[in-house]
Amino acid sequence: MSLPVSLPVSLPDHVARLAHSWSVAVQQQARHNAMVALTACTQRRAEREDVEAYLAARARTDDQARRTPLLEGSVSLHA
Numbered sequence: 001m002s003l004p005v006s007l008p009v010s011l012p013d014h015v016a017r018l019a020h021s022w023s024v025a026v027q028q029q030a031r032h033n034a035m036v037a038l039t040a041c042t043q044r045r046a047e048r049e050d051v052e053a054y055l056a057a058r059a060r061t062d063d064q065a066r067r068t069p070l071l072e073g074s075v076s077l078h079a
Helices: 013-067
Strands: none
Touching: none
16 A cells, blocks of 8 residues: 655645745844844943953052052062
8 A cells, every 4th residue: 555645735825925924024033132142242242351451450550559669768578
């Protein structure tokens, strides 16, 4: 006994249009979500870089302050 052969079934036009419009809408929403996520990631990266630059500048300033004698003529304990 052989299996029945299924012929390609074409969808009614209104169903095909509905499926197409749904797929387009889903793709547009996904693109929007990706752009929002990228913007948030970019803002976080910029904030992180600002904090890193600030902390690096503070570290340099603190390091220079430790190496600078407090009074002229005083002896530094850091050799």
